Amino acid sequence: MSSEMDEILQDFIVETEEILEALDEKFVELEKDQSNKDLINEIFRAVHTIKGAAGFLGLNQIVDLSHASENVLKKLRDGLLSPSPEITDVILESVDKLKILVDKVKNNDKTPEDIDSLLTKLKKIEEGQTPISEPIKKDEIKEDPESKVESEAQREDKKVASVVSSNQKIDTALKAPLKQDTEEHKDKPQVEKTIRVDVERLDTVFNLVGELVLGKNRLTKLSNVLADKYPNDPDVINLNEAAEFLQLISTELQTAVMKTRMQPVKKVFNRFPRMVRDLARSHGKEIELIIRGEETEVDKSVIENIADPLVHLIRNAIDHGIEPPEERKKLNKPTTGKIILSASQEGNNIVISVLDDGRGINLEKVRKKAVEKGIVSPEEAELLSERELTEFIFHPGFSTADKVTDVSGRGVGMDVVKTNLARINGSIDTLTQQGRGTKFTIKLPLTLAIIQTLMVEVNNMVYAIPITSVLEAVRIDNSEISSVDGQEIIKLRGEILPIVRLSELIGFNHSNGADSHYVVVVQSYDRRFGIAVDRLVGQDEVVIKSIEGNIINLNDSNIFAGATITGEGKVVLIIDIPAAMEFIKQGEAQYV
Amino acid sequence: MFDSGIKILVVDDFATMRKIVKNVLQQLGFTNIEEAENGEEALKKLRSDKFDFVVSDWNMPVKDGLEMLKEIRADSNLKSTPVLMVTAEAEKSKVIEAIKAGVNNYIVKPFTAETMKQKIEQIYERLKN
Numbered sequence: 001m002s003s004e005m006d007e008i009l010q011d012f013i014v015e016t017e018e019i020l021e022a023l024d025e026k027f028v029e030l031e032k033d034q035s036n037k038d039l040i041n042e043i044f045r046a047v048h049t050i051k052g053a054a055g056f057l058g059l060n061q062i063v064d065l066s067h068a069s070e071n072v073l074k075k076l077r078d079g080l081l082s083p084s085p086e087i088t089d090v091i092l093e094s095v096d097k098l099k100i101l102v103d104k105v106k107n108n109d110k111t112p113e114d115i116d117s118l119l120t121k122l123k124k125i126e127e128g129q130t131p132i133s134e135p136i137k138k139d140e141i142k143e144d145p146e147s148k149v150e151s152e153a154q155r156e157d158k159k160v161a162s163v164v165s166s167n168q169k170i171d172t173a174l175k176a177p178l179k180q181d182t183e184e185h186k187d188k189p190q191v192e193k194t195i196r197v198d199v200e201r202l203d204t205v206f207n208l209v210g211e212l213v214l215g216k217n218r219l220t221k222l223s224n225v226l227a228d229k230y231p232n233d234p235d236v237i238n239l240n241e242a243a244e245f246l247q248l249i250s251t252e253l254q255t256a257v258m259k260t261r262m263q264p265v266k267k268v269f270n271r272f273p274r275m276v277r278d279l280a281r282s283h284g285k286e287i288e289l290i291i292r293g294e295e296t297e298v299d300k301s302v303i304e305n306i307a308d309p310l311v312h313l314i315r316n317a318i319d320h321g322i323e324p325p326e327e328r329k330k331l332n333k334p335t336t337g338k339i340i341l342s343a344s345q346e347g348n349n350i351v352i353s354v355l356d357d358g359r360g361i362n363l364e365k366v367r368k369k370a371v372e373k374g375i376v377s378p379e380e381a382e383l384l385s386e387r388e389l390t391e392f393i394f395h396p397g398f399s400t401a402d403k404v405t406d407v408s409g410r411g412v413g414m415d416v417v418k419t420n421l422a423r424i425n426g427s428i429d430t431l432t433q434q435g436r437g438t439k440f441t442i443k444l445p446l447t448l449a450i451i452q453t454l455m456v457e458v459n460n461m462v463y464a465i466p467i468t469s470v471l472e473a474v475r476i477d478n479s480e481i482s483s484v485d486g487q488e489i490i491k492l493r494g495e496i497l498p499i500v501r502l503s504e505l506i507g508f509n510h511s512n513g514a515d516s517h518y519v520v521v522v523q524s525y526d527r528r529f530g531i532a533v534d535r536l537v538g539q540d541e542v543v544i545k546s547i548e549g550n551i552i553n554l555n556d557s558n559i560f561a562g563a564t565i566t567g568e569g570k571v572v573l574i575i576d577i578p579a580a581m582e583f584i585k586q587g588e589a590q591y592v
Numbered sequence: 593m594f595d596s597g598i599k600i601l602v603v604d605d606f607a608t609m610r611k612i613v614k615n616v617l618q619q620l621g622f623t624n625i626e627e628a629e630n631g632e633e634a635l636k637k638l639r640s641d642k643f644d645f646v647v648s649d650w651n652m653p654v655k656d657g658l659e660m661l662k663e664i665r666a667d668s669n670l671k672s673t674p675v676l677m678v679t680a681e682a683e684k685s686k687v688i689e690a691i692k693a694g695v696n697n698y699i700v701k702p703f704t705a706e707t708m709k710q711k712i713e714q715i716y717e718r719l720k721n
Contacts, residue, residue, distance in 0.1 A: 004615055012608040045651050049606040052649075052680055055702035056612045 005057075012053050013106045014196075019046045020099050024274035027088055027095075028289075031277065034083040043091075044073040050098065062101050065115050068122040069094040075126060085281070090121050092274075199300070202260060209250075209257045210450075210543035214565045216250045219243050254450070262297040262446075265343045265352070268307045269294045272314060272341060279318045286325050286335055287318060292342035298350045302444055305424045306352065309417040313354040313440050314339065316414070321358030321438055331435070333357070350444050357437040361430075363389045369398065390430040394418040422524060422578045425451070425468050451544060453564075453574065455537035456520060458502040462537055462572050464564060469522040469577040473536055477516050481532075487584070490519060490530060497521065499530035500583045505559055505575070524577045529584050531575070540566065544574065559583075596621035598644035603627075603634040603660070604678070605652040613647055613678065619705040620712075631655030635663055638670055645712075646675045650690075658690055665694040674715050678703075 023046055030039050051066035069091055075081040101113055223236070223243040230236045269291050280287040298306075322328075322337030329335055340355040366389045371381045375395065392398055396415040421428055426444040445451070445468065453464035454473070480490050481499065489498050499519055519530040542564035561576035600622055604610045610627045617625055626643070628634035632655040634648065646664070650657040657677055664670045677690050677698040687698050696715045699707060 008608060008611050008615060011611060015606065015608050042653070045605075045653065048651055048680060049609065052678075052701045053606060053608045053612060 009057055009105070012057060013102055016050050016053075016102050017099070019050060020095055020102070021270055022046070023095050024092075025270055027092055028273035028277050030083065031085065031088060037077060040073060040077045040083075044070060044077050047073060047098075059101070059105060061113060061115055062098060062105075064119065065094055065098055065101065068119050068126070069098075071126045072122055081125065081128070087125055090118075090125060094118060094122065197260075206257055206261065209254055210545070213250055213254060213543055216243075216246050217566070218569050220247055258299065258450075261300045263300050263303050264295045264297050265303065265306070265350070266294040267303055268310060269341060269343070271307075272310070275311070276314065276318065276339060279315065280322075283318065284324060285318065285322050285337060287322055287337045287339060290338060290340045292340065293344045296343040296345055296350060298343075298345075298444070298446055302350065302424065302446070305420065306442070306444065309420050309428075309442065310341070310352070310354065312414070312417045314341070317354060317356035317358065317438070321356035321360075323359055345446070346443075350446055351441060352444070353439055353441045355437060355439040360434040360436055360438050361390060361393065361432040362434060363432070366390070366392050370395075373398065390432055393430070394428070419578070425466060450541060451574075453540055453542050454520060455540055455566075455572065456502065456518070456531075456533040457535040457537050458506070458533045459508055461506075462566070462570065463502065463506075463533075464540070464542060464572050464574040465520055465522065465531065466561070466574065466577065467539065469524060471521040471523055471528065473518055473520045475516060475518050476532075481517075488532075492519075492521070492530075497528060497530050498584045499532050500580060501532045502575075503534075505531070505580055505583060522577050522580075524581045527581065529581060531580065542566075542572070542574070597624060598622070599624045599626070599642065600645045600647060601626050601628060601634060601637060601643045603629070603631065603646065603648035603652070603657065605629050605649065609649065616703070616705045616708050617647070620709050631657060631660030631663075634660055638664065638673065639667075643673060646673055647678060648675060649678050650680075650686075658693060661690065661693050661695055674719065676711055676715065 023043060026039055026043050026046075030036060030043070033039065047066045047070045051063055051070060054062040054066065072081065072087065072091060076083055076087070081087065097113070097115060097118055101115075103109075104111070104113060220243050223239045226233075226236045227240050272291070273289055276287055276289040317339050322339070323331065323333070325335040328337065338355075338357045341353075342355075343350060343352045345351075363386055367381050367384065370376050370384070370389070370392050371378050373395075375392070375398075376384065393414050394417070398415070418428055421442060421444070424444060426442055429441040429443070430438065431441070432438040452467040454467050454470050455462050455464055457463075474492065476490055481488055483489070487498055488501070489496050491497070497519075517532045517534065518536050519532050520536075521528060521530050544562040545564060559576055559579045561574045561579075563571055563573050566572055600617060602610050602613045602617070602625055604613065604627075607629075610629075614625050614627070626637065626641075628637050630652045631648070634646070635655070637643070638646070648657045648660060661675055661677070664673060664675060674696040675694075677687075677695045678701060679687060679690075679698050680701050687695075690698060696718070697711045699711045
């Protein structure tokens with residue numbers, strides 16, 4: 001294949017994937033508004049477009065399948081067939097199959113895919129024979145939306161990110177023309193507002209900017225040192241000015257580069273209408289998914305990490321939250337349940353919430369379960385607040401579902417959700433009201449690459465603690481540290497706080513024997529504990545560099561989230577707070 | 593024969609398809625090619641710049657190929673611009689509509705460079721007579 005054709009094929013794959021993904025949403029809309037001819041025409045056009053280009057590329061199976069779907073869609077458009085959930089199912093199946101076929105092209109997999117039975121189904125519909133309504137098989141569902149949502153989210157993001165000029169919506173970007181040839185278009189400056197850039201190139205720029213910032217930090221420190229030494233030297237004053245200018249520019253450059261990596265959460269949200277539809281249908285539930293703030297932009301790396309937790313939360317809402325229509329009727333609730341998925345930006349964070357108007361979490365059940373599982377004693381259980389009880393659903397292996405359903409095994413899911421979010425410095429908050437519904441609120445940093453840290457020192461080495469986890473730092477005397485069952489604790493304003501010594505975390509024996517320590521109070525999984533260090537160094541914005549392989553501490557466990565280089569040019573390891581919490585004996589860490 | 597220096601506008605909403613058409617045209621020696629992603633954008637370009645030839649898709653959002661064609665023919669400055677319509681097999685029956693609206697020729701997807709060449713030659717042949 002010539003390189004030009006190869007390039008066209010690559011474009012075809014990317015563009016077709018985008019089209020197919022956008023289709024899912026259209027189908028859900030179509031079910032709500034079956035007579036919407038514009039919508040049908042849009043779907044028709046999409047399939048038609050794919051067919052046209054596939055023909056040139058000799059992708060015969062794609063041509064055949066899109067051709068058969070197109071015929072059905074055409075009849076729908078022209079009113080020769082009336083839409084029904086059964087027809088929509090078959091067309092959805094075709095769209096899924098097209099995705100598989102495109103995938104095969106992408107992976108250069110030449111084995112033919114079985115499309116004959118699907119072609120027959122489409123043909124029958126086209127001829128006016130509605131397929132017998134067969135409910136979606138449960139096991140089909142199980143492997144379908146989840147695996148797809150996850151892999152697609154990652155796959156696609158890895159491949160191509162769109163760089164969008166700040167005032168343009170991503171939609172326009174995706175449709176923007178591709179031009180790489182040396183043609184003249186000097187007289188048409190308004191056309192080329194967007195280009196596609198390989199994510200790898202973008203990452204390279206991003207990394208280089210990171211290096212630049214580190215270099216700038218060193219220069220600033222050095223010029224400050226010189227300024228202290230030779231305060232009146234005109235050259236030093238000039239150097240200082242130059243360093244300050246560089247500081248300004250590099251900060252702006254950093255922001256600008258960060259912006260190129262921002263993508264709307266729509267990229268993830270897009271998949272949910274289809275998932276909710278399929279699951280609701282297989283569960284005999286009526287659910288309306290309302291999406292808000294899908295244009296909210298967030299760093300690509302965050303996008304990659306929020307798909308899984310959201311899938312879990314939404315599945316839970318469908319499976320455990322929303323009641324079946326009959327039950328809702330009895331409760332005087334509208335038979336159609338609501339799930340509201342919304343995103344918004346709050347300062348340097350993105351806040352995503354999943355709200356359902358279902359039955360809420362049965363806290364009494366949680367209380368009972370907590371006792372059954374031996375997590376708390378019956379006496380303690382009585383004293384637990386609602387907030388404390390809700391936290392138990394994030395406990396590993398905790399499930400209040402009477403039976404484990406195919407949709408969400410529950411229990412397995414929620415602690416994983418929490419762990420995954422914690423890995424990207426995110427937190428989750430639960431609000432539930434029995435009979436009224438549940439709201440999960442996720443808070444995430446806009447970017448994962450640059451973080452604020454508290455620099456601390458132990459045994460003359462500096463380490464960084466992500467500031468998002470830090471609540472406060474206090475100075476304590478050695479005598480204030482006591483030990484309960486081998487777990488060191490301090491009393492902070494009357495409350496017991498378990499502590500771990502950073503020197504031990506890293507694997508040294510007790511540190512230099514100083515009389516006093518600083519304890520950095522941190523929070524992880526909504527639990528608090530303290531990290532004892534020798535000295536506080538200061539606060540610094542650092543660019544996280546991932547560590548090749550795993551750097552482990554002397555005790556063989558990985559407690560580092562990454563590394564960074566300081567203004568002095570020193571490498572500083574960044575402490576992974578969730579990992580550090582493992583060093584606290586279970587049950588000792590305080591719930592907040 | 594035709595002049596390979598002519599300026600061509602390729603109209604299609606699917607970027608891959610524009611690339612394919614452009615690629616075919618380049619194989620035929622054309623170098624001066626611009627793109628538009630729908631009829632609306634194409635008309636804007638046609639009105640602000642001089643194009644010698646238009647290759648357009650039929651089914652597009654905002655403004656489809658047929659509507660664009662009708663507007664081209666109704667515009668005194670543009671009405672003589674040759675338009676080649678790219679159609680799919682399924683749209684063949686509608687071609688008569690396009691011919692009535694004044695399309696110069698049509699080509700059915702998928703096509704080869706050779707077919708494209710013939711179609712363009714036919715257009716210029718007819719225009720000569």
